[in-house]
Amino acid sequence: MERYVSGPWLAKLVDLPPDTRPYYRALADRVRALILDGRLATRVRVPAERHLAGALGVSRTTVTAAYDRLREQGYLDSRQGSGSWTALPAPGSLGTDNPWIAAGDDGLVPLHAAAPPATSLLPEALAAAVEDYPCYGLGAGYDPVGVRPLREAIAARYGARGVATRPDQILVTGGAQHAIHLLLTLFAGQGDPMLVESPTYPHVLDAARLRGARLVPVGFPDDGWDVDLMACAMRQSATRLAYVIPDFHNPMGLLMDDAGRADLVSAARRHGTTLLVDESWAELAVDDVPATQPLAAFDTDGRVISIGSASKLWWGGLRIGWIRATSALVRRLAVLRAGVDIAAPLVEQLAVAHLFERIEQARAERAGALGASRAALAEALRAQLPAWRFTEPRGGGSLWVRLDSPIATPLADAAAAQGVRLAPGPWFGVDGTLERYLRLPFTLPQRTLADAVPRLAAAWAHAASPGPSAAYRSPPAAALTPSL
Structure with missing residues (x-):
């Protein structure tokens, strides 16, 4: 027998x-909360x-928009002519609310992204790249492995x-x-176990799910990695692939020491795991830190594969990695990438090759800016949100904040109403974990961060003791234009 809920009964629950x-939006979020709380069961048909609309006293268009939002988020399943049923989304699904595709001019302060602005060295590097550009005009215009000057610089x-490398x-x-x-296209197949740290970089979770890999999360204490625990997970799950961030971990900002790196590579070798x-x-130290070698320096059999990027040191808009x-x-x-994009853009490759020539200047510039922003953010949080706990990392671009209640997702909803977009802990975990955590980047200017923290405090006050409309009050006009 089909289960259903009537319009008046759902209106009373909402x-x-x-x-x-x-x-x-409030209606959609209230229905979502009812499903997550178990007050509205899944596979129950909702009213037309x-x-x-009649039971709530609103227009049908309003309810249509709310139902559309719930479908996009995965909380409603619908069939043409048959109605809609409550559901739960796939783990990690963000639907069209995914902040990575949000408009950059929507007025929200982008505290969800740890992305520094462009280095001051960029214009000169681009000018030099344009000057070099005609030298490549006689060829095909693309090289699947990358242009020689950039590969030599990397x-x-x-x-x-500390690790000898050929172009x-x-x-x-x-x-x-x-x-x-x-x-992951090459190494991760459907159902293959893949070890990831918890928390970890959220987009690797998206890529692994896209491949159908089975995620094997391994947590670690706040002060660093437990390599024995990682080795145990490799052995128990027969993991042949692991993704790790040993250099100013995103989001925790931790730096693995050389002893830990040697132990991790040794464990991977014992259990047949590719890292x-x-x-x-890696280049974003803010304070003086002990020198560490790349993880590949401890590799003896080609099982360590390193991934680098120009995005954090120089600028994300370059879209150059390696x-x-x-x-x-x-x-x-x-050969594999030829079926995707064939080659990276030439001008950007040449620009990054020139930027490598002044890498120490770029590192010093970033350290100064990130250090000042980190101090401003930490000071504001301690003054206005003293219940939040964090350790200032010695590098990287974000604070990993522990809340005193597991309400990171409701807090992110409330913060959006205050003009701030946040990255709640579950984005960085597997299957809805890390609800007590929040990543706060210090890659934005000091003034922007100082303006954002009072809004976070207001959002926290609403989220910690929510009323029916706590997260849906219109933000003040000033909240719509971040100071950049």
Whole structure:
């Protein structure tokens, strides 16, 4: 027998004040909360739009918009002519509310993204690249492995960091995410176990789910990695692939020491695991830190594959990343990427090659800016949100904040109403975990961060003791224009 809920009964459960704005969004979020709380079971048919509109005293268009939002988020399943049923989305699904596709001019302060602005060295590097550009005009215009000057610059940088590298061990990609996608396409099959840290970079979780890999999360204490625990997970799950971030971990900002790196590679060798090592933040030390070698320096059999990026040190808009691997694997990846994009853009490759020539200047510039913003953010949080706990990292671009209640997702909803977009902990975990955590980047200017923290405090006050419309009050006009 089919289960259903009537319009008047659902309206009574929703219980929204008539002046709530925007009503359709509040209605959708209230129904979502009822499903998540278990007060509205899954696989229950909801009332037709006109029936619920009549019970609520609103227009049918309003209910249609709310139902559309619930479908996009995965909380309603619908069949043409048959109605709609309550459901639960797939783990990690963000629907069309995914902040990575949100408009950049929507007025919300982008505290969901740890993305520094462009380096001051960029205009000069682009001008030099344009000057070099005609030299490549007689060729085909693309190279699947990347132009020689850039591969030589990347290889030389690895050598300076402690691991000898030849240019033929480098594949230039369209950013680190492109590199991750290529590697998972090659190494991760349907149902294959893949070890990830918890928390971890959220887009690698998206890429793994796209491949159908089975995620094996391994948590670690706040002060660093438990390599024994990671080795145990490799053995118990027969993991042949692991993704790790040893250099200013995103989102925690931790730096793995050389002893831990040696132990991790040794464990991977014992259990036949290939390590995908994300080094996107490796050059972003803010304070003086002990020198560490790339994880590949401890590799003896080609099981460490390094991923790098120009995004954090120089600028995300360049869309240049790279893979360091064996020359044989680079050739395999070049053949694979030919079915995707063939090659990275030439001007950007040449610009990054020039930027490598002044890498120490870029590192010093970033350290100064990130250090000042980190101090401003930490000071404001301690003054206005003293219940939040965090340790200032010595590098990277974000604070990993522990809340005193597991309400990171409701807090993100409330913060949006205050003009701030947040990255709640569950984005960085598997299957809805990490609800007590929040990533706050310090990659924005000091003034922007100082303006954002009072809004976070207001959002926290609403989320910690929510009323029916706590997260849906219209933000003040000032909240719509961040100070950049």
